[in-house]
Amino acid sequence: MENNNLDLNVLEKQMMENLAKLREMGIEPYKYNFNATHSIKELIEKKDEFVDKDIEISIAGRMISERKHGKVMFIDVKDQIEKVQVYIKKDIVGEQKYLAAKLFDIGDIVGVKGKVFLTHTGELTLAASDIDILSKALKPLPEKFHGLKDLEMRYRKRYLDLIVNDESKIVFRRRSEIINSIRKFLSERDFLEVETPILQPIYGGAFAQPFTTHHNTHDMQLFLRIANELYLKRLIVGGINRVFEFAKDFRNEGIDRTHNPEFTQVEFYQAYADYNDMMNLVEEIFEVLVPEKKITYGEMEIDFTRPWRRVDFFKSIEDKTGFDVRGKSTEELKEIAKKLNIDLEGKKTYGKILDEIFSEKVQKDLVNPSFVVNHPLEISPLARKHREIEGVVERFEPIIAGMEVGNSFSELNDPIDQRERFMKQVDERKQGDTEAFQMDEDFIESLMYGMPPTGGVGLGIDRIVMLLTNQHSIRDVVLFPLLKKEK
RNA sequence: GCGUCACUAGCUCAACUGGUAGAGCAAUUGACUCUUAAUCAAUAGGUUCGGGGUUCGAGUCCCCGGUGACGCACCA
Numbered sequence: 170m171e172n173n174n175l176d177l178n179v180l181e182k183q184m185m186e187n188l189a190k191l192r193e194m195g196i197e198p199y200k201y202n203f204n205a206t207h208s209i210k211e212l213i214e215k216k217d218e219f220v221d222k223d224i225e226i227s228i229a230g231r232m233i234s235e236r237k238h239g240k241v242m243f244i245d246v247k248d249q250i251e252k253v254q255v256y257i258k259k260d261i262v263g264e265q266k267y268l269a270a271k272l273f274d275i276g277d278i279v280g281v282k283g284k285v286f287l288t289h290t291g292e293l294t295l296a297a298s299d300i301d302i303l304s305k306a307l308k309p310l311p312e313k314f315h316g317l318k319d320l321e322m323r324y325r326k327r328y329l330d331l332i333v334n335d336e337s338k339i340v341f342r343r344r345s346e347i348i349n350s351i352r353k354f355l356s357e358r359d360f361l362e363v364e365t366p367i368l369q370p371i372y373g374g375a376f377a378q379p380f381t382t383h384h385n386t387h388d389m390q391l392f393l394r395i396a397n398e399l400y401l402k403r404l405i406v407g408g409i410n411r412v413f414e415f416a417k418d419f420r421n422e423g424i425d426r427t428h429n430p431e432f433t434q435v436e437f438y439q440a441y442a443d444y445n446d447m448m449n450l451v452e453e454i455f456e457v458l459v460p461e462k463k464i465t466y467g468e469m470e471i472d473f474t475r476p477w478r479r480v481d482f483f484k485s486i487e488d489k490t491g492f493d494v495r496g497k498s499t500e501e502l503k504e505i506a507k508k509l510n511i512d513l514e515g516k517k518t519y520g521k522i523l524d525e526i527f528s529e530k531v532q533k534d535l536v537n538p539s540f541v542v543n544h545p546l547e548i549s550p551l552a553r554k555h556r557e558i559e560g561v562v563e564r565f566e567p568i569i570a571g572m573e574v575g576n577s578f579s580e581l582n583d584p585i586d587q588r589e590r591f592m593k594q595v596d597e598r599k600q601g602d603t604e605a606f607q608m609d610e611d612f613i614e615s616l617m618y619g620m621p622p623t624g625g626v627g628l629g630i631d632r633i634v635m636l637l638t639n640q641h642s643i644r645d646v647v648l649f650p651l652l653k654k655e656k
Numbered sequence: 657g658c659g660u661c662a663c664u665a666g667c668u669c670a671a672c673u674g675g676u677a678g679a680g681c682a683a684u685u686g687a688c689u690c691u692u693a694a695u696c697a698a699u700a701g702g703u704u705c706g707g708g709g710u711u712c713g714a715g716u717c718c719c720c721g722g723u724g725a726c727g728c729a730c731c732a
Contacts, residue, residue, distance in 0.1 A: 179701050180666055180683055234682095234692080241689040258689065275682075277668090288690050312667040312681050314693055319667085321724045377731075422731045423657090432732095514729070524732095564730090572731055604731080629732075640723095653723065 179614055180309045187272040188305045196269055198305035205229045205281040209248040212285070216293050219285035227282040227291060228253065228295065229303060232275055234313050242270065242434055243294075246279060250335045250576065254294045255281050261298050270301070275313075276306030325655070327648050337645075340638045344646055348415065350457050351435055360411040360437055365400035367393060367417065373612070374398030374551070376604040377420040380430075380495065393419035398551065398625065401614045402580060403440050406620045413437035415630070427572060429643045430651050433630040442624035443579040444563045451575065451626060452566055455538065458637060466570050466636055469536050478539040480568075482561065485531045485541075496560060502526070519601055520548035533571050540565040550590040550606055552578030567628075574633055577626040584616035 177185065191198045192266065206226045212219065219226060230248035240259040259267040261283075273279065283301040311317040316333045323337070324332040330337045356362065374381045374396030382391050397416045404412045415435050424430065439446065448608050452475045459473045483495045492505050499519045506513050506522060511529050516522050523545055532541070543561040546554065552562035563579035580588050591613070594606035634646040644650035 178666065179664095184685065193731090236691050236694050237688090238691065238694080239688040241691080242695085245692080254692070256690075260689075286690095289690085290690080290692080292690090292692070294690085309666045309682060314681060316666040317667070319663090319724090321663090324724090375732075420731075422657090423729080425731085428731060512728095576732075602705050655723070 181307060181466075184274050184305070184307045184309070187274055188307065190268060190272050191302065192371060194265070194269055196302065196376055198302050200280075200301065200303045203227075203229050203301070203303050204227065205280065209251040209253045212253055212295070213293065216285065220293070221286055223284070225282055225284055225298060226295070227280060229278065229280040232273060232277050232279050233271075233310070237271070240267075242277075244270075244273075246281065246295075250338055253289075254292055255283070255300070256286075256294050256296045257300060257561070258296065262300060266300060270300055273302055274306055274309075276308070276310045277302055278304035278306075283569060321652070324644055324650050324652055328558075340634075340646060341648060342642060343638050344630075344634045347458060347637060348435075348630060351454060351628075351630075352415070354454055354457055355411075355435075355437055357407065357412045360408050360413045360439070363401070363404060363412055365394075365397045365404075365414060365416070367419075369394050371607050371609050371611070372396075373606055373609050375418075375420075375605075376548075378422060378603055380419050380421050396434070396519070396627070397436055398627070399609060401436055402620060402623070402625070403612065403615045405438050405440055405580075405623050406615045406618055410440035411438070412620070424651065426642045427632060427635075429631065429647050431641070432647075434627045435630060436625065436627040438580070438623055438625040440621040440623050443578055443622065444542075444565055444624055447577045447624040447626045448479075448565055450624075451540075451577070451628070454628075458633070464637065464639075466639055467641060469570050471570060471636070472537050477567070477582050478535075478537065480531065480535065480539050480541045482527060482541055482544050486527060489530045490526075494512050494526065503517055511543060518597065520545065532573075535568040536570055538569045541568055547593075549578065550594055551581055551587075553581045553583075554586070569636055572632055572636070573629070574636070575626060575628040579625070580620070580623040580625050582620040582622060584613050587616055588613050605628060 188198055205228050207228055209228050212226065212228060228246065228248065230246040232244050233247045233252065235242060235244045236414050242257045244255050244257065246255050257267065262270070280303050281295055281297050283297040284296045285293065285295055288294050289317060300451065311329060311333050317323055323334070348431055350480055352362065368382070368384070368391045370391060372392040372395050377395040379392040379395050382393065383389070384391055394416070396418055397414055401412050413435060415433060417431055419431050421430065427619070455473050456475065456621045462474055463470065463472050465471070485495070487493045490509055494502060494505060497505070499522065502519065502522045503513065506526055509526065509530065511526060513522060513525060516525050540563045543555055543558060544552070544564045546560055546562050549562040549564050553566040555563050561630055564636045566573050567575045580584050581590070591606060591608045595608055598605040631643050631646050635641065635643060638646065640646050
């Protein structure tokens with residue numbers, strides 16, 4: 170019976186023996202189904218209907234603790250985050266069932282039938298008239314009191330984290346609620362949810378290095394998308410005037426507290442709108458997501474009250490530093506950065522230097538939700554030129570707690586301008602910028618058929634979930650974050 | 657990629673300047689028919705992340721490697 174290939178510790182051997190003993194008693198420890206009359210949550214919510222009534226109900230869940238008292242035992246059964254105590258009395262369940270129940274281990278999934286009562290101390294308890302094992306556990310759970318703290322194990326074995334740490338389960342419930350709220354918000358406003366390719370022959374829509382893969386039959390190189398922007402805009406050309414997609418995007422870059430190589434964005438595009446309309450829409454979304462208006466994120470108090478601050482990219486730099494960086498050459502920017510004590514190590518291009526000055530001097534301090542607006546043309550190849558101001562585009566980035574949570578523009582719909590912007594990117598690439606865009610003739614062709622004026626937004630779901638669940642690492646809001654292989 | 661720190665029983669953690677690896681929970685056996693971090697008694701459980709070195713002696717010191725956390729860099 171024992172499998173010598175398995176390297177079992179003492180506890181695992183004992184659990185394996187309990188499994189064998191149950192089978193010897195004629196009990197199959199892996200049942201096919203169980204029809205519970207109520208979830209534990211329902212039992213708790215409707216307890217007045219059951220307590221001391223002559224009603225038998227049944228529940229199922231994981232046995233997470235036990236207290237044995239000779240001919241009586243108490244176990245705690247948990248389903249989701251709710252748990253209920255079960256009272257198993259030899260006189261009630263009978264000799265056989267009682268002996269079987271003694272062979273159950275913490276971690277086993279059980280089904281219980283019985284009547285509900287309150288103990289002397291007032292605890293809601295199900296007195297078992299029948300109890301069955303539904304699934305046998307063969308490894309011990311982490312300890313009930315301290316839970317599972319080891320971060321590496323929580324990420325690698327997320328199922329254990331979810332079994333043992335309710336806080337973790339609550340974060341992922343909240344994540345689902347947030348996504349649902351945004352989906353509902355957009356759907357109610359006639360946005361159509363679509364799916365666009367993850368495998369793309371040409372990648373685009375963001376500055377990033379892609380993951381590369383290969384399709385055998387067509388013998389073609391493919392990229393995992395870094396964004397879905399260019400596909401959604403093709404749909405705007407096609408007359409889907411309001412469109413959105415929750416998209417897993419993939420960027421082949423470093424990992425840190427706010428970056429996972431695969432992450433989720435929702436992008437939405439609205440024909441006949443501009444970036445001002447989209448700012449309103451973003452504010453409205455957060456009105457739904459944060460009805461309480463104020464949240465605490467770490468040490469920060471964040472107030473979502475509308476309207477959010479508008480922070481002009483160039484003007485805010487000038488206000489903070491006294492330097493007008495508009496229209497400056499790359500060399501002049503380097504000079505200014507030096508005077509401001511900004512470390513430019515690794516940053517060479519015009520756009521990156523500008524961005525670094527902005528991040529260091531302005532963005533860091535934007536705690537309350539703010540829209541950074543009117544970015545330099547050079548770092549925004551898909552955004553329309555500003556209708557009044559030379560050298561900048563109609564673009565905004567929502568910043569909350571110093572963190573970028575999105576990106577948006579009045580979308581560039583002039584195909585000739587778009588081609589020129591791509592050409593500039595191709596030049597940058599030739600000069601060694603590995604994140605520069607690829608030329609996408611097919612996309613330009615779509616614009617040549619005419620795209621209505623359009624506003625578009627991308628929101629980083631993971632970061633929004635971090636903010637709203639007070640988590641400080643993206644790994645704590647992604648169920649299975651990328652880790653190195655264990656060796 | 658670089659730097660700092662961490663890794664000890666199934667889990668959570670101890671172990672002083674190098675000197676017999678320990679506790680709580682979980683587990684096993686026994687007692688106990690309203691306990692609830694049950695209690696009481698006894699028992700068992702270890703490749704101290706892996707490899708090498710120094711030493712009479714290494715969880716502890718040194719070197720190489722692994723994984724993770726944090727910071728920096730890269731990056732939205």
